[in-house]
Amino acid sequence: MGDFSSVIKSKKIDIRWRLNMNSLPVAIIGGGPVGLAAAAHLAVRDVPFVLFEGKSEVGASILEWKHVSLFSPWKYNIDRAAKSLLEKESWKEPAGDHLPTGEQLVRDYLQPLAETKALKPYIYTNAPVQSIYRKGIDKIKDHNRENTPFIIRYKQDNDQKTLRARAVIDATGTWFSPNPIGAGGVPAIGEQEAKDSIYYGIPDVKGKDRSRYEGKTILVVGSGHSAIHTLLDLAQLKEAAPSTRILWAIRRNSPNGLFGGGQEDALPARGQLGLALEALLSKQKVELISSFEMEQIDRVEGRLSIVGVQNESPISxxxxxxxxxxxxxxPTVDYHRDIRYQLDSKLESVPALAPLIDPNIHSCGTVRPHGEKELRQPEKNFYIAGVKSYGRAPTFLLATGYEQVRSIVASLAGSKKEAERVELQLPKTGVCKSDFLAKRSCC
Structure with missing residues (x-):
């Protein structure tokens, strides 16, 4: 009889927690396109939410490359739920076939979305999240875990604050956590000491950063879309300032695999990437250093001496x-430490996504549609979405992130069939992100 009473008591506690949990908001971490899309879908379904943005405004990471154009036009970059909220207010929709810059994406879409009546009261800016955990229980404890609210600890106005949530969507991206330039993914010896002369990202070579690079010798490290964008801009700078010298170091033995889909690409701006890169190399405006492994950086009379390995031989x-x-x-996962999460050992992506997005096999156009089911974590109702869900894989598109959060929100709202019905058509062929001479693009 004692045992039976204990079971009844436990069930009553579980029911009470479920009722309380349903009244709690969903916490969204990250005020970029995917985080705001999640907020829009929750708002449309009248599900309470709070969005935490660590910087002073939404779209902060995009503003780091505001001078860069996306290769996908507006029609691929506006979430449907977000559009429905914007249309209720005095918003002018951009032309669908236009390629926006990062600045335009923020100014003409993300900022107006954040200002809508449905979202604005629930967006906390300058509110970096410091930790996520279950109320009163640590990572090890199993009992009643799924019926216990999350606690979001964050900093705002120099104070530590907390908020209870029934679910968490982490859409913080990866932009502010760049990989180091040393071989093997670790910092080169001396990299930290040389940081004042290293730009992690896409510099505004033709704008505010022009004086930093004009007439200088610059080494570009990397073989993705950002590197190619930088090379193309530096090549234009070299035309105006011929003393500018451009070196390009890549780990692969040839750049041929970077030429993409060319004229066959469904996104013309993306297809032009390879054509522009090929033309740049053929004109010898860039000195290519292939099969290069960066090992050490030293300062020599105000300049940088770089030592590495090329084809197993030392090279300076x-x-x-x-x-x-x-x-x-x-991805950064510091504030995940006290909840149960998993990342793929190779890509550091959500585990179930790894075989779908592996850049050794897929471009962004060949990624199979996926949603809430693939994004589940061991911690129930905790999700990693957007580019962060892809870990180190570079094959992400905004349209993918929008579909991810649509499916997640449908599940949280109890619409399991809608969550399972994942429909997404992406432009095929070529690389995931690109740039070209007339319209440089990013994502």
Whole structure:
């Protein structure tokens, strides 16, 4: 009889927690396109939410490359739920076939979306999240875990604050966690000491950063879209300032695999990437250093001496003035430590996504549609979405992230069939992100 009473008591506690949990908001971490899309879908379904953005405004990471154009036009970059909210207010929809810059994406879409009546009261800016955990229980404890609210600890106005949530969607991206430039994914010896001469990202070579690179010797490290964008801009700068010297170091033995789908690409701007890169190399405006493994950086009379390995032999590069690091990014998981999460051992992506997005096999157009089911974590109702769900894989498109959060929100709202019905058509062929001479693009 005692045991039976204990079971009844436990069930009553579970029911009470479920009722309380349903009244709690969903916490969204990250105020970029995917985080705001998640907020829009929750708002449309009248599901309470709070969005935490660590920077002073939404779209902060995009503003880091605001001078860069996306290769996908507006029609691929506006979420459907977000559009429905914007249409209720005085918003002018951009032309669907236009390729927006990062600045335009923020100014003409993300900022107006964040200002809508449905979203604005629930967006906390300057509110970096410091930890996520279950109320009163640690990572080890199993009992009643799924019926216990999450606690979001965050900092705002120099104070530590907390908020209870029934679910968490982490859409913080990876932009502010760039990979180092040393071989093997670790910092080169001396990289930290040389950081004032290393730009991690896509510099505004033709704008505010022009004086930093004009007439200098610059080493670009990396072989992705960011590196190619940087090379194309530096090549234009070299035309105006012929003393500018451009070195390009890649780990692969040839750039041929970077030429993409060309004229066959469904996104013309993406297809032009390879054509522009090929033309740049054929004109010898860039000095290619292939099969290069960066090992050490030293300062020599105000310049940088770079030592590495090429085809198993030591090599010293010409002295350079600046380095542009375009070696990708990786997810940060510091505030996940006290909840149960998993990442793929190779890509650091959500585990179930790894075989779908492996860049050794897939471009962004060949990624199979996926949603809530593939994004589940061991911690129930905790999700990693957007580019962060891809880990180190560079094959992400905004349309993919929008579909991810649509499916997640449908599941959280109890619409399991809608969550399972994942429909997404992506442009095929070529690389995931690109740039070209007339319209440089990013994602």
């Amino acid at each position: 590069l010409p002295l350079v003035d600046e380095i542009v690091a375009n070696t990708g990014a990786r």
